[in-house]
Amino acid sequence: MTRIPSTQALRALESFARHGAVRPVAEEMHLTRSAVSHQLRLLERDLGFALFNRVGTRLILTSRGEAFAQDVRGALTQISGSASRNAAHGLSGQLTISCTPGFAASWLSPKIESFRTICPDVALSIITPRTLDEASNPEADVFITFSNETLTGVNVELLKKVEFTPLLSPALANRMGNVQTPADVLRSELLHLSEREDWERWLKLADVHSKPIKPGIIFADMNLIYNAAIKAQGIALGDEFICGEAISNGQLIRPFDLAIQSLKSYYLAIPPAKAEIANIVAFRQWLLDQLPDPGT
Structure with a gap:
């Protein structure tokens, strides 16, 4: 060459x-x-x-x-990290956050103003990845993923463990004649995230051995599932951390106390070349302060 x-x-x-x-x-x-x-x-x-x-x-x-x-990819990340370090005088410069759509819409966006108060001169961009576990886009400085811990090429830190439990709209519950036993969920469309394994695990925990009448719709992101559930399109196996507001305002109800631990969690992932950049250090600390206990 x-x-x-x-x-x-x-x-x-x-x-x-x-x-x-x-x-x-x-x-x-x-x-x-x-x-x-x-x-x-x-x-x-x-x-x-x-x-x-x-x-x-x-x-x-x-x-x-x-x-x-x-x-x-490594070279582009190094270049981006060097540019950020040299552009950041104190807590300024650019910060691009790649965040899963559900976390971004339900948690990060409503709270990000408090970070802006702390770091008003940091120019923020929030982008959403094509997959929930993506942590490789060189245009992003930090990643909030829904994944397991085996992400490669980045420093990984647990943000929040997730428990899944059935959630549905009051309108759907009324249409079904209420949902009183775990087996009742089989009378509705079940909404799935990426695959059907989570519902299978919950039904096993609830000692329900019948199969769903319909296989149910698979969605790429939890935010899409919640929107479908709120519109009475089916029952979501949902994450109370993300949809707490929808539960508190009555858009969704939780009919059972049974919950399963998700095989995936929310993680913060930072490329090593960018880990010491001042505004990234500040964002990481703000995020951990907002989520002090990953297990709850």
Whole structure:
């Protein structure tokens, strides 16, 4: 290779490695799909080795392409961290928070003004990831994920454990003739987060051995589940931490005391290259002060 590849091409490769398709890369970078494809072709040419296998119209990263994309991600994170450190005079500069939609809508957004009071000169951006466990976007400084602890390439800290219990709207409860026993939930549509395993675990705990009449809808985010539950579309296996306000104002009711521990929790993830940046240190401390006990 005789020249350094363009930053835009490197960003396109890193984004493709996360998303696995050209369309979401184009949306993320605000380019056309043809422009993204052109950038990737030029990058391959400049590097002098194959980044992709082409299967029909699809692009699939080669093993060498995956390894290079990981190196690019690390380099972009280092560059972003250096820029933030040099731009931040005291508690100022930019801070981009990647946060799951449910946590962002129900908890972070209503409370973020108190952080703004502490750090008024920090320019905040809150973005939502494409998956609940994403912690690799180099454009983000910190990540609030719903995941397990095995995130790689970042410093991981538990924010909040999650318990799931059935939640439904009063309108749906009335339509069903009230929900008095755990088996009654099977008379409604069950709403699922990512997979159906959590409901299966709760039904086993409740000693309900019948199968649901309908398989139920699977949603990508808990916020979508709560909106469907509030609109009486089914029964959510919900997280009281996130939907506490909906319970307190009567939009959702909890018919049983039975709850299961989620296999995932909310974690704070910070790239090591950015862990000592002043405004990130301040945000981490504010977040931990707001959530002093991860187990409740």
